[in-house]
Amino acid sequence: MPLAVCLDTGRDMRRLTALDVLYATKGMLLQGGTAVSFNRVAIDSRAAKEGDLFLCLKGERFDGHDFVPEALAKGVSGILVRKGWWSEQAGRNLFTPAVVIEADDTLTALGDIASFWRRANPVQVVAITGSSGKTTTKEMTAGILAKCLNVAKTMGNFNNLVGLPLSLLAVKPTDKVAVLEMGMNRLGEIERLAQIARPDIGVITNVQMAHLEGLKTIEGVARAKGELYAALDEEDTAVFNVDDPHVSNLARKCRARKLGFGFGPGAEVTAREIISRPEGTLSFSLVSREGAVQVTLQTPARHNIANALAASAVALAMGVDIKTIKEALEEFRPAANRLELIKLPQGMTIINDTYNANPGSMRAALETLKEIKGSRPGIAVLGDMLELGEQTAEAHRSIGRYIAGLGIEYLIVMGEFAPAFIAEGAVSGGMDKSHIIAASSHEEAVRILRQKTSGHDFVLVKGSRRMRMEEVVKGLRGEA
Numbered sequence: 353m354p355l356a357v358c359l360d361t362g363r364d365m366r367r368l369t370a371l372d373v374l375y376a377t378k379g380m381l382l383q384g385g386t387a388v389s390f391n392r393v394a395i396d397s398r399a400a401k402e403g404d405l406f407l408c409l410k411g412e413r414f415d416g417h418d419f420v421p422e423a424l425a426k427g428v429s430g431i432l433v434r435k436g437w438w439s440e441q442a443g444r445n446l447f448t449p450a451v452v453i454e455a456d457d458t459l460t461a462l463g464d465i466a467s468f469w470r471r472a473n474p475v476q477v478v479a480i481t482g483s484s485g486k487t488t489t490k491e492m493t494a495g496i497l498a499k500c501l502n503v504a505k506t507m508g509n510f511n512n513l514v515g516l517p518l519s520l521l522a523v524k525p526t527d528k529v530a531v532l533e534m535g536m537n538r539l540g541e542i543e544r545l546a547q548i549a550r551p552d553i554g555v556i557t558n559v560q561m562a563h564l565e566g567l568k569t570i571e572g573v574a575r576a577k578g579e580l581y582a583a584l585d586e587e588d589t590a591v592f593n594v595d596d597p598h599v600s601n602l603a604r605k606c607r608a609r610k611l612g613f614g615f616g617p618g619a620e621v622t623a624r625e626i627i628s629r630p631e632g633t634l635s636f637s638l639v640s641r642e643g644a645v646q647v648t649l650q651t652p653a654r655h656n657i658a659n660a661l662a663a664s665a666v667a668l669a670m671g672v673d674i675k676t677i678k679e680a681l682e683e684f685r686p687a688a689n690r691l692e693l694i695k696l697p698q699g700m701t702i703i704n705d706t707y708n709a710n711p712g713s714m715r716a717a718l719e720t721l722k723e724i725k726g727s728r729p730g731i732a733v734l735g736d737m738l739e740l741g742e743q744t745a746e747a748h749r750s751i752g753r754y755i756a757g758l759g760i761e762y763l764i765v766m767g768e769f770a771p772a773f774i775a776e777g778a779v780s781g782g783m784d785k786s787h788i789i790a791a792s793s794h795e796e797a798v799r800i801l802r803q804k805t806s807g808h809d810f811v812l813v814k815g816s817r818r819m820r821m822e823e824v825v826k827g828l829r830g831e832a
Contacts, residue, residue, distance in 0.1 A: 752777020
């Protein structure tokens with residue numbers, strides 16, 4: 353998470369003031385003047401500097417209020433605290449010239465300040481959500497738009513109720529568009545994010561089995577994602593995946609203008625003549641009402657074509673010409689740990705997709721392994737898929753059955769669920785049980801791989817974030 357975002361937009365540019373903060377948050381000024389301005393908003397005292405507004409957030413493992421003395425010692429110009437906290441500090445000798453503002457809830461206040469800043473710096477906002485592909489689509493979209501506009505975008509994957517406001521607060525008056533990623537794990541979260549960001553264009557890449565611990569069913573996931581389209585007005589644009597029935601249904605219900613992408617009927621932005629090349633690239637014809645161009649993506653993953661179509665649809669809705677779209681897509685490179693191809697000196701090729709996993713992204717990664725390995729040996733090293741609730745066992749079994757039909761030579765499984773259920777599904781699908789191996793640690797997985805590989809294998813490594821499957825990749829590269 354970024355620790356502070358800069359609001360210092362230049363000598364002649366508008367600055368965020370204490371009065372602005374009071375107006376945005378409906379907070380109460382306890383000390384200081386309303387004309388005081390702030391260079392940055394900081395949420396971590398370690399990053400706080402002179403002139404900042406230090407906003408105290410309370411998390412599961414920390415409370416920003418505990419670090420107010422440290423922030424004040426660094427010369428911050430103001431602090432924003434929860435209601436009642438300042439009066440509780442009467443005996444602590446917190447004497448300071450800094451502005452002190454209190455609000456009912458500091459997380460809500462952060463969002464309200466970001467929403468104020470968005471109104472003060474009018475930009476077109478593109479909001480992107482989906483069970484998978486949202487970060488890649490965000491990067492592709494920002495890359496295209498940056499060819500002709502000043503673009504702000506979500507920093508990394510900071511897409512929650514803390515990260516999205518901080519990304520918005522980083523918007524400068526010279527920016528013309530902000531491309532923002534929206535994540536969630538419960539109902540109401542995207543509704544709040546959309547309330548903060550007020551998007552002009554909304555994109556839902558897909559709806560898949562993810563975050564089921566809180567949302568229970570895929571229908572629950574669809575309702576949560578659909579909060580983005582519900583926030584759009586008639587003059588806004590909903591960019592939707594025609595191949596995903598849940599997304600298409602959500603789009604039909606919303607009042608915004610609609611632009612469909614995908615491979616099936618009704619797609620106004622589509623891909624034809626798809627060719628997977630041995631060097632790990634994909635070429636296709638990008639087709640829209642603006643014409644057709646040939647595009648080569650520097651990725652082996654076919655599902656990234658759908659992400660490219662979503663990004664292209666956004667760009668076309670904003671009036672970008674198709675040749676500019678082609679140029680930007682061909683410059684795109686996948687982020688680390690997202691179907692990243694790593695060729696080792698001894699001949700092994702690692703497909704590093706360790707960032708996260710749900711059933712949809714797991715299938716896509718396995719399909720990529722099948723596609724690029726061809727007739728050569730392939731090995732899958734898979735960790736648990738988490739946050740699947742009551743669907744956990746069957747979701748893992750389904751992946752195992754899918755693996756059994758892919759011609760993968762060895763399956764190495766790690767964690768609590770993968771060794772039990774992915775292995776079970778693979779055996780029931782016909783995979784040789786002797787070719788399924790459970791590893792108790794990342795180090796053991798690396799040792800098994802070194803024993804089983806012949807030097808020119810393709811090895812997919814994937815699992816949910818908390819499984820830290822990147823440690824397997826580091827071990828294979830000799831970095832552990």
